[in-house]
Structure formats: structure tokens, C-alpha cells
Amino acid sequence: MTRLTKKEVLHVAELSNLKLSEGEVKKFLPQLSKIIEYVSQLSKVNTKEIKPTSQTTGLTNVYRENSNELGETLTQEEVLSNTDGYNGFFKVPAILEGRTNK
């Protein structure tokens, strides 16, 4: 009932910022369909008036202590240690597209 289409797979790949090869699309399509079909059994469960659980701790109002004391920062050298920086900045190929968010 819930077979994914190739279009959906490509759409989801784009949302996920993944460039899939033709081979990967071919492989994932039936695999993802099978999993989606399996998890779709949840539609049978009556969840009327049930509140969703997004965390199990039951905690609320957990705030940082010492909000007046600044924490230790990483040095610029540490920040850039896992990449090639440029004059203290991170460098990426020119961004042509605008931000998508508000």
C-alpha cells in the first residue's frame, strides 16, 4: 500500500542533501518501500487522545548554571584543526543560492 515512488526517493534525497547514484536509487527504492510498509502497521493502532512522547525523562525547566560566567571557547586553531581554513575563516566554494529559511 505504501510503495515509494522513484520521484519520492529523489525528493527525499534532495531534502537530505544526498546525491544518490542511479544504482543507489535502484537499491534503496525496494528496501525503503519494504521498511515503510512494515512500519505502516502503526496505522492500525488506536491513538485517539494519546499524547505523543518525544522524551522519557519527564524533566522540565532545565537551565544552564552560571549564566553570567562565560565558558571556555575553542581557539581559532582548534576550530580550524580539522579542515583547511583561510585567514581564520572556513572556506567553501561560492554560495550562489540564498538562504532558504526565514
Add this chain to the structure above:
Amino acid sequence: MNKYKIIIGLEVHIEPNTKQKMFCRCQQDHFGKIPNSNTCPICLGLPGALPYINKEAIEKIIKLGLALGSKINNFSRFYRKHYFYPDLPKGYQTSQLDSPFCIGGELLGKKINHIHLEEDAGKLVHETIDGEKVSLIDFNRSGSCLIEIVTEPVFNSVIEVIAFLKELQLIARYLDISNADMEKGSMRLEANISLSLDGKLPNYKVELKNINSFKFLEKAINAEIERQSKALNSGEKLIQETRGYDEIKKTTFSQRTKADSHDYRYFPEADLPPVELDNSEIEKIKLKLVELPEVKRKRFAEKYKLSKEYTEILILDIKRANYFEEAFKLSPNLITSIANLMVNKNLDKDFSEPAGLIRKILELTKVDYANSSDVEESISKVLYENPDVIKSFKDGKGQVIGFLIGQIQKKLNGKGDPRIIQQKLLEKLHE
């Protein structure tokens, strides 16, 4: 162009002046720091790092909500909002969705939809290095606290937009939430603009982004209104899009964004327990509110009888407004001089204490006092011109003295020493 009704909704971002960032202990104030020197594993989005809520930011947003008459939610939580952009280190922004801290509210009669708390992104700089076009990223601002005020689409002119923003800025300053300085980026604006023939909300809106000063704001919005009305006049169908403003060409331009980009795949942030505020806590924050500009404006007009222009200048800075009121308490009779010297000469800047200003006024005015023969002459003239008033005085209405002193000062161009005038006037009246 007049046949269209302008419809504008605003999204205003304010960087609050908290000590720390939203979810880590780096400094909120990132202005002018060397690149990537104000980050930690959390705001740099390193693997394994987790957020932790800064309570100071919550207090600030609630203060703002209370000042704008919003309903404060007793239950609020954070969501993850997903999109990919190089300045967004985690690939999602920790923001809010269905349970923001403040709902509704109003400012200058303009309805607010909600106010929520989120984190800021890093900054991109575009450069060409060795012939190659690149973008450079600085994460100093990443993870900073950001308050977003979302209004309803209720603005019908640029003038209304500017008035709203100026008042919002003033409130933010009064409440010590933020300096809300557009030029420094601590207040940023996005305007959703559309034109309507019948007054109803059309099925498109253009999001105008990155408006960084009051000066450009007016030009940018007007340019966009002009573009839209021209397009509509020539029968063109307008589309939903994001546009920026080109200062040089004085026009707006379409900003390319990825297709499907608005599917943010929000879900509740499991790393942060929700925030539950009971009404007593909200009341406690309410007690910290100060008199808001609009109330002060009215009170100044009534109590001090100052001109609108003078009042506006004095209340623009809460510290100056307080200074003025203290000076007034010390010497109510000098109110005109106090206001004059503050508004026209900024003399309050030279004297940290209002008492100093008062001494200075007395000193200044003493030198210029009219001599005693001029004073006596003026008194005689005024008494001659106002026999009715003298009668009232003799009938026991002592309060007319003030009126007479005012008339005498007028003849002396305000240069009389009030004490001497009063003394001599009383002598004459009792003769």
C-alpha cells in the same frame, strides 16, 4: 499604483543583550571579534555536543511579550528546523513552532502573531581568492540568542512599518532587552509584501530579506511596491519568492533558493526538556517591567506640558527621561530651562547629576538677570495693564501671583530673577 492596497507583514529579529549565547556559554556579543574565536563544540556543531538552555534569554523574551500585551505560554518548547546552509553548523536551527513563549500582542495598534526564541547562524563573506569565487564562514555569531517578532499582515504603508520598528526599538531599549540597532545587526527585518486590489490577502507574498538600516528599509520596500504594481498593471502574475535589495540599481532582485526548500521537517528537540512557566513566575517578571514609552509620553505631555517634539526627544532615552524628571523635582520652576538646555544644548551630558545642571542653570541665568530698574518698570507696566488681577489678589486669590510673574518675565524676555521679581511684586501689591 494607488489603486492597490499595500499589505505588509513583518518578521523582526532582535539579538537580546544576554551575557551568553542561547545554548552554550560563549559570549552573546560577537561584534568585532576576530573570526572563529567565539565558539565552542556546541555552537560550532561539533559531533557529540549538546545544547543547554540560557534562562536569561527566556526572561528577556517574556519581558518583551508582557510589554507588547502577548499571552505568555505556560508550556513552551524548542523544535529542530532543518535546512542545509554552510553557516548553519548543525544542519538545523533550534527554534520554536507550535508553542512559542509569547502569543499575540499589539504595538501601535498593529497585531502581533507571536514572539519566539531561536538561535542565530554564522556569517558568510563572499570573496574571490586567486581567481576562485569562494564563501568564507565565521561562526562567532552562531548559536547567539535571537528573538523573532512575527506580526500579522496589517501594515498598509512604509510609514507605518517605520513607526512600528522605531517604537519596538524604543521598547527593547527601555526594557534593557537589546540595543536593537539595525546598523549593528542587533535588529533585522524581513518584510512580506503583497498588493491587493480588493483589500483581501492575495495568494502570493514576496519576502524581502536582509534589510539592514532604516534608510534602506524605506527605499527597499518602496522599490518592491513599485515593481509589484508595475507588474500587476501590465497583467503579470506575481509569484511567491524571496527578494533582496540592490542599493546601486535601486531595485529588488530575486534570490535563488532551492526547490522544496520550505520543508523544514520540524520535530521536538529531545535534547532540551520543555519549559513550564507558572503564572507566579510570569508575575515576577512583570514586576521588573518599567514604564513603557507610550505611557511616559502621555504622562510627560500632561504633567510637564512640554511640546510633542520636546517630549519625544526626552523620552527617546530612558536615562535622559529620568534625568529630566529628577531635575524637575529639584527645581520645578526651572522646567523650561531644563528642557531647553537638555533638548537644544545636550547640557545633561556635561553634568552626570541633575543637581549639577540646576546649579549651572542658576549660574547662567544670574549673569543675565535684568537690572532692578528694568524689573521695577516691568512690574509697574504689568500692574497697570491688569487691574482685574490686582483686585482678585486683594480678594484673597494668592495664586494669581504666578500669572503676574509670568507676565513680568515676558516683558523681561525671561531674564528676571524670579526671587527678586516676587519680592518686589509683593511689595508693590501691599503698598
Add this chain to the structure above:
Amino acid sequence: MNLPLTIKETQEGLKSKKFSAVELVDTYLEKIKKYNDEYKIFLTINEEGAYKKAKEIDNSDFTLPLFGVVGSYKDIFLTKGIRTTAGSKILENFIPPYSATIVKKLENAGVISIGKLNCDAFAHGSSGENSDFGTTLNPWNKEYTAGGSSSGSGAALSSGMSLISIGTDTCGSIRLPANYGYLFSLKPTYGAVSRYGVIAMASSLDTVGPLAHTVSDVETVFNVIKGKDYLDATVTEKSINNKNSKFKIGIPKEFFVGGLSKEIEKNIGEVIKIYKNENVEFIDVSLPSTKYGISVYYIIQPAEVSSNLSRFDGIRYGGLRDSFGEEAKRRIMLGSYVLSAGFYDAYYEKAMKVRTIIKNEVDSIFTKVDALIAPVAPTPAFKLGEKTNDPLSMYLTDIYAATANLSGIPAIAIPSGFSDKKLPLGFQLMAPRFGEDILFKLGKIFELATDYKPKVAF
């Protein structure tokens, strides 16, 4: 020298100068060097750091709770200055500028960190076969899986390359490798141990816990790593004070039907008999909605995975997103799908609601019993390659694990014998949130009753 298999033995040996900490490190390293190329248990060996720490321990007054304990970490825990890969090529050269809270806590308690352990890339898997650096072989039989995703954390102990190890459990990843390695392990209550500095898989399900050769070693390590660090806002300090002298354990009928192997069913039947002889009472209970556990898990987990793996964009660290392995890509895709516009309510929201139902069922059962007994997995360790082409059948390995993660309760894996093929067998006990103490007490009862002796494969 013969390697000690418990903390007590290790510390007594050091105190009585039977051996030094440096000699201990020599012996562990010797074993690692001999077998690691073949068994692929360690991804990075911290030789220099281990000797430095060992010398410190030898010159110390032996008072720290874990002095001289040689430990190793699933390569998903950040270690400052020591490569951390998460088992993925995308982080092949990542050197973290900070350490996970639990690494700091253990080192401060006297642990000698000997290295970083192989695992399924980003902890996605139940067999270790998703590691980009080769599959960990099971020391008990190298044709079989060592269990995943903390594959190296189990194998390091069953091969005697480390005394204790730390793993993560999002849906069985600590319990399964312990189960397939004849070891004890604890999947703590969600929120008992800080996750700071642990590469996140599914934020609402991830837990951090120890593997060891005895219950009391698991307990000792847990007591060191648990508690607040003010870096993970979900951590609470709490424990249930259970003063029972007589325990009651529930047998959820749903866990003993369907695909469970006869051998495991029989073994757990014997376990129940042993407990009954020790005055532990058993009653049949029902958790009807736990059958939806894997479905709920395979919606919530990929959703959170797709979010948590968004930060790997190749800009600040690591390779480009193309270098994610197949399983990571599959889960990211699945997660983006269930969260995307038009599907959120049918999948993610629905799964969170069914999660509530499961949690409520579990919570209400604990008003009747102190603990629950269940298999760890449907079968003993399976052969490598058996499930690699069928992700769903691999996912179903975790069918008995999901309940504890979805409801946030603690679970202990306990070894209870060997199969006909000489592969380890075991079971798990679950307790209410923050009821770890109950699990330790029940584990010790079993150890004593069976005269349990720690074993390594070689």
C-alpha cells in the same frame, strides 16, 4: 602473565605488586597486536597515552575507584587529540578538540584508556558489518557476528584486550554484543549517564553504558559515569531505593512467541528455574503493544538520525556527505521521509503516540513486578553475511531490545550458558526508570546461584 578479568583482581594485583600497571598495559597491547588485524576490534590504539597513564597509576597511592582498570571506548565517544571515526569513513581523519564527559570521568577515576573500538558506522547496525573499517569477528567463533553496533566493545572483552569497555545502546547495541560475547552489560535509564561528547544517533533513545565480566564491575563503572555534568540537559540524579528481600519478575508473554529460537527459550526456562530456587517469584504478564516496538523505533530513530547526521557537511570536519555508508544513507532517507510535509502525522507523530502507549504499558507493569525478563535477541549470534542484504530482517534482531529504549528504562544483559555451537547465550532483565540497583541485585543472585566464572575466548 595471566590477565585478570575483574576490577578486584586487577587492583589487588597492583596493590600487592604482583604486577605493575605498565606490565598490564604490556600484556593487553601484546594481545591486541597479535589478534587485532584479523579480528578488527580496535580502530585506534592509544599506546603512548596508555603507558603514560600506567606510569601515573604505578606512582599513585591506589585510592581512585578505577585505578589500573584498562578500558576502551566505542569509537563514537570523542577523545581529545585521539582520532574518533564513529566507524565511518566520513570521519576517517577527525581529531576531536574535546573529550566526552564519560571519558573524562573514567580517566579521572584512574582508568587507563587503551584505545577506540570498532562499531557499525554511526552505531547503525546489529552485527558490526556496517563498519567502514571492516567487520569485527566474534572471538568465540570468527564466522559469527560479535553483535552490534558496539561490536568492538563486546569483542575487546571476550578476547581479553581490555578489562572494561563502554558502548552505546539506542536499541540493543550494548546488550547484543554482551550477549554474543558471554559478558555482562548495562543499558542505563535514559538520562542517567551524560551523552555529551557521544556522537548522537537518536537523541531521545541513546544511552551510554558499560560492559564487563561481572555484575559488580558493571555497577562500579556505572557509578563512576552516571550523574549530572551540566552539559547534557536530560541527565537526572535519581535512584529507586528497593529494599525488597524477595523479588517478583514478570514474564511478558509477547517476548516468548514467534521467532524466538528454541535454544534460547529453553535456556531462559532454566534461568527462571534457577531464580525460583533462589526465592524469586515469577508471574506471567502481558505487554500487548510492545509488538509495535520495532515499527515505532524504525520511525523515531531514522527521523532523529537524519537530523543528527545533518551536521556532517564536510565544512568544519570530516568528508563530504557522499562518503556516508549505505546504511547511514538509508536511515537519513527514511528519516527525512517520515518527517517530510504530508507524512509527519502519519508516521512521526503516530510513532510518538504509540511510544506513549508502550511506555504506559511498561510503567503500569512495574506497579506489579520489580523486573521483567526477556531474551536479548531472537537467536544466538548469527553468521556474518546472513542478513546484510535484507535490512528489515537485520532490524528485527532488535525486537526485544526496543522496549527498554522506547520507554527509557534500564536493562541488564546477563550471560547464561553456551549454545550447541558453543556460542554464548544470555538474557536480559529490565527494571523501572532509575531502578539499576534492582538489576544489580538480581544479577548478583544469578552469579552466586550459578557459581559464575568470567570467561574469555582466548
